[in-house]
Amino acid sequence: MSQTIIETNHLTKQFGSRIAVNNLDIQVTQGEVYGFLGPNGAGKTTTIRMLLGLSRPTRGSIHIFGKDIKKEKLSVLKKVGSLVENPSYYGHLTAVENLEAIRILLNAPKSRIEEVLSMVRLDKDANRPVKKFSLGMKQRLGIAAALLGKPKLLILDEPTNGLDPSGIIEIRELIKSMPKEHGVTIVVSSHLLSEIDQMATQVGIISNGTMIFQDSITALRKRAKSRIRLTVSEAESARKKLLSLGYPASFSDNRIYIENRSDQKVAEIVRQLVHEHYSVYRVEEERKSLEEIFLRLINGKGNQ
Amino acid sequence: MLQVMASEFLKIRRKMILFLIFLGPLGVIVLEAINFGVRYDYLTDLYRNDLWKGLMGEVSMLFTPSLMLGLTIITSMIANIEHETDAWKQLFALPVTRTEVFLGKWFLATILLFVFCALLAGGTIVLGTFLNYGPDIPYLYLLKKSFFPYFAAMPFLALQIWLSIAWKNQAIPLTVGIMGTILSMYSFEFPDWLPWKWPYLENSWGEPLYFVWAGLLTGTILLVTALIDFNRKDVK
Ligand SMILES: Nc1ncnc2c1ncn2[C@@H]1O[C@H](COP(=O)(O)OP(=O)(O)OP(=O)(O)O)[C@@H](O)[C@H]1O
């Protein structure tokens, strides 16, 4: 049974006359990794701050675990782990002491500190003062802090910020494994589609404070129409031949493009070409990249 | 709330805060030791009726401004632990209320300054003993001299913790606190209702307790106002 973990209604935040977040209706179901995607300044952090009760919505409501965040903030936050924007830490304390300061407030067992430190691979630096940490290590500490209370919901704002490639992969794998192993629901924001593409199961795309797409990642991928590219000898005349035989085909860059159809149809076309003595060098499928779709969506051409 | 306090105490580890709590009273006692060392005969003669009370009077002349300055710096340092790396957002995404956090910071400052005053009382006894002022220490008088200014300064404690937490830029609370300290040193001619006069305990009725009560009352009102303000704001 899939349960709704986060639900917002007409969530709006205004700074003065400027609307940073406009009428968001977010839906996140249990066990999903919800990728919250949008360019810089789109309103991701502003939204996440409202979800965590750090700032008050100008309008609209937020329900997490079915509870109104306005009325039952503390009981909601008990089950939420979070990381907002740049990592927060106490520089004069060691990693262990940093986590201890949070652990006390969460009432988590002491042994949990060691667990989360090894989850983010900071066990070796556990007793060093955090001000000497690199940005990536601080980011890891922030993620460790988010995991400390064994949350049912993790809200991570750009968690891979500042991490090196292997760090990004580690954190990504960690994020992907959490729903499976612990039934955790995750919201992860990013301005990079490729990042979301590799870990999210659901996607919400926000641009200028407005939600322009919200569905499964598969639905987003489906938008990526593909076509078949044929590399043949004498491409131009081959295309004319195909047209005369009733197959719509376009020509560019010395290659022939046809719509992606059933396997039989493609086979038929290839057979025809061979029959007409053209040499078929390559038959390839070409996808429009997700990145292109994303750019189209945020440039307001979403419904094409 | 106990957990919040435990966390607050953990967070001031390895900060200069604890050091300052010792340094303040130590500084006052050392200065007074020099004062009495240099002018021993004169001062001993001046206070010959009650040497201990004389010493305590001299100490409190330095002590009150150092208390005012100390509370300004301590509150700023306590708030700055969170400001430094924008840790407020992490703190308030945890299951604690803003009221608990604010009261935690305030209470931490209150405890530290209490220790500050207690150390000073202890230091005064040590100094008097060194000066050979005999075994008849007027303990009650000492407690009054050490803790009445503390209670009378409660409005400043509430004000400074409020300002330090509300502004990320600590220049603002520090300026207000330091100006207040300087202002208070010239407060003898002020009307009694001005709080800057209270920590010196001198009033027209000759009753320091009035200022203690005024301080506690005004301090509470300011604290409640600060709490309401703090609960209303978005976290930075
Ligand atoms: N406290 C504030 N006061 C005024 N404007 C703000 C405030 N916080 C955010 N904004 C504005 O709201 C908009 C959304 O900002 P937000 O930080 O939510 O973007 P974001 O999607 O997180 O961007 P990024 O990818 O850069 O982190 C921006 O135009 C920003 O200038």
Ligand SMILES: [Mg+2]
């Ligand atoms: Mg952001």
